[in-house]
Amino acid sequence: MFNIFQYSEDKYKEFVEILNQRKSQQSSNVTEKVQDILAKVKQEGDGALIELTEKFDGVVLKDLEVSNEELEEALSKIDDEFKNILEEAKKNIESYHNKMLQRSWCDFQEDGVFLGQKVVPLERVGVYVPGGTATYPSSVLMNIVPARVAGVKEIIMVTPPDKEGKINPAVAVAAKVAGIDKIYKVGGAQAIGALAYGTESIGKVDKIVGPGNIFVATAKKEVFGEVDIDMIAGPSEILVIADENANPKHVAADLLSQAEHDKLASSIFVTTSKKLMDETIEELKIQTSKLSRKEIIEESLENYGLFILCQSIDQAIELSNKIAPEHLELMISNVTENLPKVKNAGSIFLGYYTPEPVGDYFAGPNHVLPTAGTAKFFSPLSTESFLKKSSFLYYSQEKLNKEGNKIIKFAEQEGLTAHANSVRVRVEDGRV
Amino acid sequence: MFNIFQYSEDKYKEFVEILNQRKSQQSSNVTEKVQDILAKVKQEGDGALIELTEKFDGVVLKDLEVSNEELEEALSKIDDEFKNILEEAKKNIESYHNKMLQRSWCDFQEDGVFLGQKVVPLERVGVYVPGGTATYPSSVLMNIVPARVAGVKEIIMVTPPDKEGKINPAVAVAAKVAGIDKIYKVGGAQAIGALAYGTESIGKVDKIVGPGNIFVATAKKEVFGEVDIDMIAGPSEILVIADENANPKHVAADLLSQAEHDKLASSIFVTTSKKLMDETIEELKIQTSKLSRKEIIEESLENYGLFILCQSIDQAIELSNKIAPEHLELMISNVTENLPKVKNAGSIFLGYYTPEPVGDYFAGPNHVLPTAGTAKFFSPLSTESFLKKSSFLYYSQEKLNKEGNKIIKFAEQEGLTAHANSVRVRVEDGRV
Numbered sequence: 001m002f003n004i005f006q007y008s009e010d011k012y013k014e015f016v017e018i019l020n021q022r023k024s025q026q027s028s029n030v031t032e033k034v035q036d037i038l039a040k041v042k043q044e045g046d047g048a049l050i051e052l053t054e055k056f057d058g059v060v061l062k063d064l065e066v067s068n069e070e071l072e073e074a075l076s077k078i079d080d081e082f083k084n085i086l087e088e089a090k091k092n093i094e095s096y097h098n099k100m101l102q103r104s105w106c107d108f109q110e111d112g113v114f115l116g117q118k119v120v121p122l123e124r125v126g127v128y129v130p131g132g133t134a135t136y137p138s139s140v141l142m143n144i145v146p147a148r149v150a151g152v153k154e155i156i157m158v159t160p161p162d163k164e165g166k167i168n169p170a171v172a173v174a175a176k177v178a179g180i181d182k183i184y185k186v187g188g189a190q191a192i193g194a195l196a197y198g199t200e201s202i203g204k205v206d207k208i209v210g211p212g213n214i215f216v217a218t219a220k221k222e223v224f225g226e227v228d229i230d231m232i233a234g235p236s237e238i239l240v241i242a243d244e245n246a247n248p249k250h251v252a253a254d255l256l257s258q259a260e261h262d263k264l265a266s267s268i269f270v271t272t273s274k275k276l277m278d279e280t281i282e283e284l285k286i287q288t289s290k291l292s293r294k295e296i297i298e299e300s301l302e303n304y305g306l307f308i309l310c311q312s313i314d315q316a317i318e319l320s321n322k323i324a325p326e327h328l329e330l331m332i333s334n335v336t337e338n339l340p341k342v343k344n345a346g347s348i349f350l351g352y353y354t355p356e357p358v359g360d361y362f363a364g365p366n367h368v369l370p371t372a373g374t375a376k377f378f379s380p381l382s383t384e385s386f387l388k389k390s391s392f393l394y395y396s397q398e399k400l401n402k403e404g405n406k407i408i409k410f411a412e413q414e415g416l417t418a419h420a421n422s423v424r425v426r427v428e429d430g431r432v
Numbered sequence: 433m434f435n436i437f438q439y440s441e442d443k444y445k446e447f448v449e450i451l452n453q454r455k456s457q458q459s460s461n462v463t464e465k466v467q468d469i470l471a472k473v474k475q476e477g478d479g480a481l482i483e484l485t486e487k488f489d490g491v492v493l494k495d496l497e498v499s500n501e502e503l504e505e506a507l508s509k510i511d512d513e514f515k516n517i518l519e520e521a522k523k524n525i526e527s528y529h530n531k532m533l534q535r536s537w538c539d540f541q542e543d544g545v546f547l548g549q550k551v552v553p554l555e556r557v558g559v560y561v562p563g564g565t566a567t568y569p570s571s572v573l574m575n576i577v578p579a580r581v582a583g584v585k586e587i588i589m590v591t592p593p594d595k596e597g598k599i600n601p602a603v604a605v606a607a608k609v610a611g612i613d614k615i616y617k618v619g620g621a622q623a624i625g626a627l628a629y630g631t632e633s634i635g636k637v638d639k640i641v642g643p644g645n646i647f648v649a650t651a652k653k654e655v656f657g658e659v660d661i662d663m664i665a666g667p668s669e670i671l672v673i674a675d676e677n678a679n680p681k682h683v684a685a686d687l688l689s690q691a692e693h694d695k696l697a698s699s700i701f702v703t704t705s706k707k708l709m710d711e712t713i714e715e716l717k718i719q720t721s722k723l724s725r726k727e728i729i730e731e732s733l734e735n736y737g738l739f740i741l742c743q744s745i746d747q748a749i750e751l752s753n754k755i756a757p758e759h760l761e762l763m764i765s766n767v768t769e770n771l772p773k774v775k776n777a778g779s780i781f782l783g784y785y786t787p788e789p790v791g792d793y794f795a796g797p798n799h800v801l802p803t804a805g806t807a808k809f810f811s812p813l814s815t816e817s818f819l820k821k822s823s824f825l826y827y828s829q830e831k832l833n834k835e836g837n838k839i840i841k842f843a844e845q846e847g848l849t850a851h852a853n854s855v856r857v858r859v860e861d862g863r864v
Contacts, residue, residue, distance in 0.1 A: 082845055085838045096547060096823075099539060107531060115528060115796060120775055122809055136846055170845060206809040225664035228809035232657035253854035260850040287857075292849045339824065343552055350826040355854040358827050361842040362835060364547060365823035377554055377638040377660035379821040389811040391797035392771065392780040393790065400785045403794060406517045410793040413514055413602060414568055417724045418692035422685035422787040425719075 002281060004307040007270075007315060012322060015268075015306055019323070022235040022264045022304060023372065034189045034218045041193030046200045052190040057131075059165040064201050066167050066183040074172035082170075086177045089362050090141055096364030097149040100383040112396030117389050121151035122228075124203060125386060126195035127180075128210035128220075129171055131160035131187050137174030138360060142367050142381065143209050144178035150386035155180055156205065158195065160187025188212075192219035196227050209368070209381065230381055234372030235264035235304075238356060239325035239345075241316045244273040246331040246352060251276065252283035254329055254355050259300040260293040266304035268325065270316045277309060317341045324375040327356050346375045401427055434713060436739040439702075439747060444754060447700075447738055451755070454667040454696045454736060455804065466621045466650045473625030478632045484622040489563075491597040496633050498599050498615040506604035514602075518609045521794045522573055528796030529581040532815040544828030549821050553583035554660075556635060557818060558627035559612075560642035560652075561603055563592035563619050569606030570792060574799050574813065575641050576610035582818035587612055588637065590627065592619025620644075624651035628659050641800070641813065662813055666804030667696035667736075670788060671757035671777075673748045676705040678763040678784060683708070684715035686761055686787050691732040692725040698736035700757065702748040709741060749773045756807040759788050778807045833859055 003018060005011055040048045046064065054060050106116035127143045129135075140157070147155050157180050159171060167185060175183060184202055186194060192212075198204030208220055209230040220229045238258035242251050255267035271277050288297050310316040313332055320328055324344035332338060335350045342348055346369030347359055360367045370378035395403075404427035411419035435450060437443055472480045478496065486492050538548035559575045561567075572589070579587050589612050591603060599617060607615060616634055618626060624644075630636030640652055641662040652661045670690035674683050687699035703709050720729050742748040745764055752760055756776035764770060767782045774780055778801030779791055792799045802810035827835075836859035843851035 082841065085842055088838065089842070096539075099537065100549065105531065107528075113795070117532065117797075117814075118771070118774070118780070123775070134847060138842065138846065225666075225806065228806075234657075247857075249857050250854070253850070253857045256850040257848070257854040260848060287853065291853065292847070297850065335826065339550070342550070342822065343555070345822050348550070348822055348824040350824060351828075353829045353832045353858055354825055354827040355858065357839055357843055357848075357851040357855055358832065358835075359823075359825050360851065362839050363545070363825050363827065365549075365825055374657065374660075375820075375822065377820055380823050382549075382821065384816075388807075388809055389814065390774065390777050390780055390807065391791075391812050392782060393786055393795050393797055394767065394782040395786040395790050395795065396783075397785045400790065403790075406520065407789050407794050409514065410517055410521070410570065411789055414570065415566060415724070416689070416692060416789075418685070418688040418729065419789040419792065421719065421723065422682070422689040423789055425679075425681050425685045426785055426787065 001302060002305055002307050005309070007308050007310045007319065012319070015308070015323065018304060018306065019237070019266055019373070022266065030214055030218050034215055034222060037189040038193040038219060038222060041190050041199065042197045049186050049190055049194055049199060052188070053161065053186055056188055057160050058163060059161055061161065061165055061185060064184045064186055066172070066185060070167065071172055071176065071183070074167055074169040075176065077169040078173045083173060083177070086137065086141065086174055089138070090145060090177050092362060092364040093141055093145045093366070094149055097146045097366070097383045101149065102384060102387055112399040113394065115391070115393045117391050119387050119389055121153070122206045122386050122388060123152070124154045124156070124205040125152045126205040126208045127155060127157045128191060128208060128212050128216060129157055129159040130212055130216070131162065131168065135168045135171050137170045138367065139211060140171055140174035141178050144175065144180055146366065146381060146383050147386040148179045150383045152386050154182070156182040156184065156202065158184045158186050158191040161185040189215045189219035192216060192223060196223035207386070209385070230368065230385065231370060231374070231378055234374070235266065236261055236371045237266040237268060237325050238327040238329065239268040239270065239320050239323060240329040240331060241313065241320060242269070242271045242273070242276060242331040243313060243333060244276055245333055246276060248276055248279035248283045250352065250355070251280045251331065252287055255284065255301070255305070256287055256291065256297055257356055258327065259297040259305070260291065263296055263299045264304065265300045266306070267301060268306040268308070268323065270308045270310055270319060272310055272312060272316065274309060277307060281307065313338060314341070320345065324373045326369045326371045326375065329354070329356065344375045346370045346380055433734060434737055434739050437741070439740050439742045439751065444751070447740070447755065450736060450738065451669070451698055451805070454698065462646055462650050466647055466654060469621040470625040470651060470654060473622050473631065474629045481618050481622055481626055481631060484620070485593065485618055488620055489592050490595060491593055493593065493597055493617060496616045496618055498604070498617060502599065503604055503608065503615070506599055506601040507608065509601040510605045515605060515609070518569065518573065518606055521570070522577060522609050524794060524796040525573055525577045525798070526581055529578045529798070529815045533581065534816060534819055544831040545826065547823070547825045549823050551819050551821055553585070554638045554818050554820060555584070556586045556588070556637040557584045558637040558640045559587060559589045560623060560640060560644050560648060561589055561591040562644055562648070563594065563600065567600045567603050569602045570799065571643060572603055572606035573610050576607065576612055578798065578813060578815050579818045580611045582815045584818050588614040588616065588634065590616045590618050590623040592623070593617040621647045621651035624648060624655060628655035639818070641817070662800065662817065663802060663810055664806070666806070667698065668693055668803045669698040669700060669757050670759040670761065671700040671702065671752050671755060672761045672763060673745065673752060674701070674703045674705070674708060674763040675745060675765060676708055677765055678708060680708055680711035680715045682784065682787070683712045683763065684719050687716065687733070687737070688719055688723065688729055689788060690759065691729040691737070692723065695728055695731045696736065697732045698738070699733060700738040700740070700755065702740045702742055702751060704742055704744060704748065706741060709739060713739065745770060746773070752777065756805045758801045758803045758807065761786070761788065776808045778802045778812055
């Protein structure tokens with residue numbers, strides 16, 4: 001039933017093949033539809049948003065913006081216990097992301113040079129939040145809080161309305177806790193178009209973040225360059241490395257928590273213990289039967305689950321570095337000695353008592369992570385994602401006189417005589 | 433002959449229209465051709481590279497890799513004076529980029545939590561360097577040195593061969609000075625394909641940087657997500673803000689140095705002094721006639737040059753923030769008071785004696801900058817561009833027991849029962 005392997009160097013290709021089957025071929029059909037929607041929003045503004053919301057969400061809106069009354073009504077539907085948990089999670093996320101704030105710096109040199117880097121928050125950010133039955137207030141926190149910490153002036157959220165034209169209450173309360181400025185009821189590619197180009201009611205933003213379906217993802221890729229986007233997200237995965245001291249019940253539960261996300265999610269288990277492997281597989285069967293998302297879990301585990309026996313923890317980490325999983329759990333006794341060996345992973349969960357949901361919901365690190373092997377070059381969403389830099393540079397007249405001829409020679413080597421000229425006119429005037 | 437304006441709030445739209453005319457419409461024709469080339473390289477590897485190099489560069493190569501002998505031969509063609517300038521520029525670039533190195537951090541909390549962020553250099557980086565008659569050794573330094581500073585293990589360069597199948601000597605020497613590991617003679621979309629997918633001789637990289645023509649740029653956009661890329665580059669620009677103390681000869685020279693780049697480049701001059709404006713325009717005519725790239729300059733200045741009279745330096749900076757130029761020169765007396773007001777610019781050149789070429793070639797900051805208004809959300813190429821992050825997190829058993837129920841409640845609110853389960857199995861086992 002499961003894909004079980006004894007690890008060897010040449011098996012790696014097989015693993016990758018299984019994982020890569022998940023990468024959906026983007027149909028050009030979707031791209032065309034999205035391009036049409038984007039063009040319509042660019043030309044017609046709010047009118048297009050109202051029209052497309054009727055078409056896709058089946059509701060005619062009078063106002064796109066969520067009013068204070070509607071927000072209060074949504075908030076009243078959420079119990080205080082959950083509000084308090086949201087507040088506490090928000091504090092933890094804020095505290096973690098505060099540590100990633102960057103400062104401008106300047107280097108004053110004795111020879112009349114000063115240079116450095118200016119760090120400035122983005123001005124306006126748009127956060128996309130999917131609608132539908134499965135709504136994720138945790139993602140709302142994870143996308144808004146870092147932008148707020150970075151100092152973004154205005155953060156606006158877009159999310160599709162339900163059949164009654166209302167916003168999801170859990171999403172509303174999370175947005176409020178995170179400190180959103182404005183919420184608009186619009187979803188799909190049309191919402192991305194509104195954020196990228198601006199309409200009468202929704203101002204153009206500098207960056208769009210947040211997850212979405214294939215239409216939203218395609219629209220984000222289309223407008224990239226017109227605005228910045230967070231990342232190109234693919235199917236997600238967990239890789240659990242466990243030694244013989246790990247509890248098979250815990251390991252199984254963690255593999256299941258990833259598998260329930262969607263049919264394309266992948267749970268990868270790598271261990272040095274045959275006994276743990278066998279017991280975990282038994283546990284998977286027992287626990288799955290009790291879970292609400294049983295069908296999704298079974299399909300994900302059978303198709304994209306990998307169960308790999310390794311000879312050493314070193315070998316397991318080496319394999320993990322090749323796969324570059326979104327989530328990596330190290331359920332091993334010697335955490336501090338092995339963490340340095342991890343090169344490629346979105347987020348690393350250490351020890352026997354840090355299952356992924358601790359990070360998904362509560363502890364502080366961001367849960368928006370590079371997926372599908374992109375942890376080799378992408379980083380988690382962070383405070384830095386909402387900061388940008390400018391370099392700056394000052395040369396004194398004396399310093400330019402000293403170095404001018406080198407710069408002239410360099411420019412001439414490249415055939416750019418006007419570049420050389422802009423130094424020459426100054427050096428000649430300032431000859432000492 | 434020139435576009436001369438008296439600034440007012442409502443003129444801004446006109447400026448943007450003129451600048452946006454430069455954004456070339458990407459033809460779907462190019463995209464299709466590029467997709468074909470990428471697919472061919474992915475399937476046929478080195479064979480495709482040899483075949484396409486014969487087709488596009490008109491030369492049949494035996495080896496793609498530049499040999500030591502060929503490199504030595506290229507180096508012997510470059511005079512020592514230029515080599516020394518390259519060495520000195522490299523040291524300055526290295527010194528500037530060293531200041532942007534980031535450290536991993538860890539926060540140990542008293543309640544049994546530790547969390548932080550691991551900073552790791554990318555493993556392998558590919559640098560594209562255009563061929564043809566106009567070659568830019570300065571770009572070679574600007575792309576390779578920051579990657580080297582970041583600690584990238586292997587940096588490989590790709591560049592098209594000339595008609596004799598040789599590499600450009602100035603490019604070769606710059607690559608050598610910057611510390612390149614390997615050089616391959618292949619260009620165009622096929623080179624991007626080789627870097628993104630890997631072939632028999634060229635290993636797959638994690639990130640591709642470096643400028644290129646429309647085929648290279650389109651190929652980079654196509655493979656984005658499979659690997660990381662540096663940025664989506666558009667036509668470039670300079671915006672010069674000058675007060676009445678500036679020398680019109682200098683201002684004119686700086687506007688010309690941008691205009692010579694290409695016909696789509698834009699030089700924007702904003703001043704509070706009518707006298708300076710008139711004198712600068714006179715100077716432009718005088719200096720242009722003496723420059724080697726006269727035709728390009730005239731076309732660029734007439735079509736996309738902007739000459740704007742403002743009432744105050746504050747107003748000028750406000751306008752500049754809206755335009756978000758790639759290069760901004762502040763030729764004003766009070767630099768320190770005005771620098772903080774600058775929000776959007778790739779690189780800022782301060783005072784009367786820091787023309788753009790000081791930064792293009794020599795001083796240290798990177799010259800790979802966000803263009804065409806993208807400085808609102810993109811940053812210069814930097815050491816950070818070659819680093820990536822993983823978050824990490826540890827919870828003790830006691831801490832999980834304490835917080836577990838909140839995490840369970842959060843997961844259940846989202847309908848993710850397997851997430852809740854992964855915490856529950858631990859809390860139940862560890863009940864104190």
